[in-house]
Amino acid sequence: MFIVTRQIPSKLVESIEKLYKQGYSCQEIKDTLHVPVDVRSIQRLVKKMGITRSPSDAFRNAIKRGRVHFHYQPNKIKRKRLSPKVRYQVLSDDDFKCVKCGSSLLVEVDHIDEDKNNNKRENLQTLCHECNIGKSWYLRYPPKS
Ligand SMILES: [Zn+2]
Numbered sequence: 001m002f003i004v005t006r007q008i009p010s011k012l013v014e015s016i017e018k019l020y021k022q023g024y025s026c027q028e029i030k031d032t033l034h035v036p037v038d039v040r041s042i043q044r045l046v047k048k049m050g051i052t053r054s055p056s057d058a059f060r061n062a063i064k065r066g067r068v069h070f071h072y073q074p075n076k077i078k079r080k081r082l083s084p085k086v087r088y089q090v091l092s093d094d095d096f097k098c099v100k101c102g103s104s105l106l107v108e109v110d111h112i113d114e115d116k117n118n119n120k121r122e123n124l125q126t127l128c129h130e131c132n133i134g135k136s137w138y139l140r141y142p143p144k145s
Helices: 010-021 026-033 039-049 055-064 084-093 129-140
Strands: 107-111 124-128
Touching: 010 026, 010 039, 026 039, 084 107, 084 124, 107 129, 124 129
Parallel strands: none
Antiparallel strands: 107 124
């Protein structure tokens, strides 16, 4: 069983200072020293010596050493992709024209029941951009009767 020493032996202080000035983090110093010294006391020692890194420097070091990872976290549930074949089929069935107003400008494939994951043929229709936007706003904020 390890006994965590709060008091760092004086012979270690020098090597900790050297490692810290090389850019090691306190956790890394603890791991390389193989001595049961807890991270907090290394941090306290470094602070006492007045060689603490600025937060931005520490952050830059952490990125360089691979301790901070940036990864893409989508906060939305990814919707199923409509295959180009089905999209073309829907558009050509409706003669590349909006089924509501007949415009052929900026036509899009619309989900009739507004379920973006329901890509069945009978749930798809051709709408122009204006009608599609209008429909979604109409459904979101229906007119008061
Ligand atoms: Zn339209």
